[in-house]
Amino acid sequence: MTQAAALLAEYVLTELSRPDGPAGPGSGLPLNRRLYEALRRALLDGRLGPGDRLPSSRELAQDLRLSRNTVVAALEQLGAEGYLVSRVGSGTYVHDQLPRVRAGTRPPPRADAAHLPGLSARGQGLVQHHSARDLEIQPFTPGAADFSAFPVALWQRLQNRHWRAARPEMLDYTTSGGYGPLRRAVADHLRVSRHVRLEPEQVLITTGTQQSLELCARLLADVGDTVWMEDPGYWGAIKAFTACGLRLHPVPVDDEGWAPPPASAPAPRLIYVTPSHQYPTGAVMSLARRHALLARAAEANAWVLEDDYDSEFRFDSAPIASLAGLDDDGRVCYLGTFSKVLYPGVKLGYLVVPRAWIEAFRQAHYDLHRPGQLPLQAALAEFIEMGHFATALRRTRQTYAERRARLLQALAPVLSLPGVQITGAAQGLHLCLRLPPALDDRAIAATLAAEGISVRPLSAYALARQDLRGLLIGYGYAQPALIAPCAQRIVAVVQQALG
Ligand SMILES: Cc1ncc(COP(=O)(O)O)c(C=O)c1O
Incomplete structure (x- = not known):
């Protein structure tokens, strides 16, 4: 298996296994539809770019341990919707006009690439792009203020x-x-x-x-x-x-x-x-x-x-x-x-x-x-x-300053790790823990999310850049007693990821 095929297979398998994800077992969709959804996300997420060649249906079936019929049905659907093109004797490729999700890096979505019937091309572009709607307020949610006070x-x-x-x-x-x-x-x-x-x-x-x-x-x-x-x-x-x-x-x-x-x-x-x-x-x-x-x-x-x-x-x-x-x-x-x-x-x-x-x-x-x-x-x-x-400003500034100090103190051990630093801590309600480019910040954020710690991977904010890795950690909403234990988990997970 090539490295690209292995990465694609890993991504698709993750999507297929996410219990609440649109391609996950909880979606109630048949397997070929779930695979279609997982592959579509891989395309829209920029895992494959315009003109990239996909593994053959036989290879995909093998890598994903699915039947070839399931894979073929998913690929055909993506072909019909304009995401993929088949070139006889050469294979299946990502369409040159892949709908835009990483804004600015690709052309706008084509009306005929619609998968949500009735939505305009602009509407498709809007709903396909990352959304902050799932940003539930949790202790470390970036940007959240403690409006409970x-x-x-x-x-x-x-x-x-x-x-x-x-x-x-x-x-x-x-x-x-x-x-x-x-x-x-x-x-x-x-x-x-x-x-x-x-x-x-x-x-x-x-x-x-x-x-x-x-x-x-x-x-x-x-x-x-x-x-x-x-x-x-x-x-x-x-x-x-x-x-x-x-x-x-x-x-x-x-x-x-x-x-x-x-x-x-x-x-x-x-x-x-x-x-x-x-x-x-x-x-x-x-x-x-x-x-x-x-x-x-x-x-x-x-x-x-x-x-x-x-x-x-x-x-x-x-x-x-x-x-x-x-x-x-x-x-x-x-x-x-x-x-x-x-x-x-x-x-x-x-x-x-x-x-x-x-x-x-x-x-x-x-x-x-x-x-x-x-x-x-x-x-x-x-x-x-x-x-x-x-008065509200003075009070909240004081509250956030204390929470920030606690967070910085609890995160201090991570700064001794190679390529790790904190930026943006002088102001606001969040800081950015920068990680070395080799680390998968989305995987780290997912591991932490599974433990109820909601931080955001820096790479999710990228438009065209590939070099950004890090975690956005909010402290505005973080209750003081939770800061040290949650930050210690962040340190441990980053340490583990660095090996
Ligand atoms: C960069 C930026 N601008 C603006 C806002 C606030 O926008 P709004 O006034 O729409 O709540 C936020 C909220 O998190 C933000 O992060």
Whole structure:
């Protein structure tokens, strides 16, 4: 068996044996359908690329210990759906136009490659790509805040007050991009703590970063335009851009964050970055790179989307000033969220747009989303004005700093292993444990998941890169008593994987 065939067989056998997986024994599907599903996943996951040759049906049957009829039925189905092509006398190959899942590395899905009848090609692309939906909140889930500590009683009192006083116009849609006092409170906060130069008119209240991204993509780019995406990068942004029909061009991230791509890279219309704490590696973009990025954006006449998702939580030093604060050209849209300091289900975030676009964005926001929820926004404005937001921030920052310190201490032994290091621990709610490229981070994460420890393999965030191995470990939600024992298991599993 060749090494490629062995890897494919191993992947397929794993998929076939995962009890709750779509190809697993619990799916209730006949074996040929399960095999079809497992092979399709191998293709969409990038285990085989366009033009790659598959082992023959006889070899596959042997490697997988299945009947040849089962294998042939699965391959025929994949052929009929456009995933595979047979060349007489030569074998079976992955179609040159394999539907895109690793965004930017392959062409978009073809409508005739549909396997979910009725979904558009864009819909196929969306549902086939990795999703964060299975990201159940567990002690080490990356990015999760400990919203269990949110002052619910106070919040309820504020909401009741605004509901009692609600005038009829508070029950209408909002045409001005959000409740005025909330936009003012956000502008004051950003001016002081993020050094963004802005007027409240530039702030739009949205339902969070997803909606802000989508609004920017719809207003600033056309279908088929290119967006430069950090590689590895944030799934939410990949989804939003894919849904808007944009092409993703992966730009590798290193220790200084986003590294400018060569001049030969496709010209961007949008550039998406997380400069304060790159998601997921945690790199902080250096000042030189920030200036280089703004210069490249100006050169290409592109717009920059700065996702500043967790900069409120910087532990050992003052927060890093925003990229938007360096923008003299009106090119940066700044995106923030209340998901981390309040709770994710509050569904409130903000988008700061350059002055020239205030009216266009307000109108599009109104036409596309019919924004409302003014009593909720009024309660939040008061929450901020009365100093509760600052208190919540101080308290949660302290909580996360302690959890981070415990986690770092418990992970310390792993740092003596060759090729292992921690990045991104200075800020936010997660850190990244980098592993040597030879290790299989997905297998390590799966082993830990089986023990109830939910960490994410770094390679799952890659767009085009093959060299990324690591574990994203969240500490925001981790209860202190669980941190040391869970971290010790992580250390042990990594140690074992290293042999
Ligand atoms: C990079 C990044 N941006 C934004 C968000 C938050 O987005 P939202 O406001 O849609 O909850 C997250 C959440 O984990 C994130 O990781």
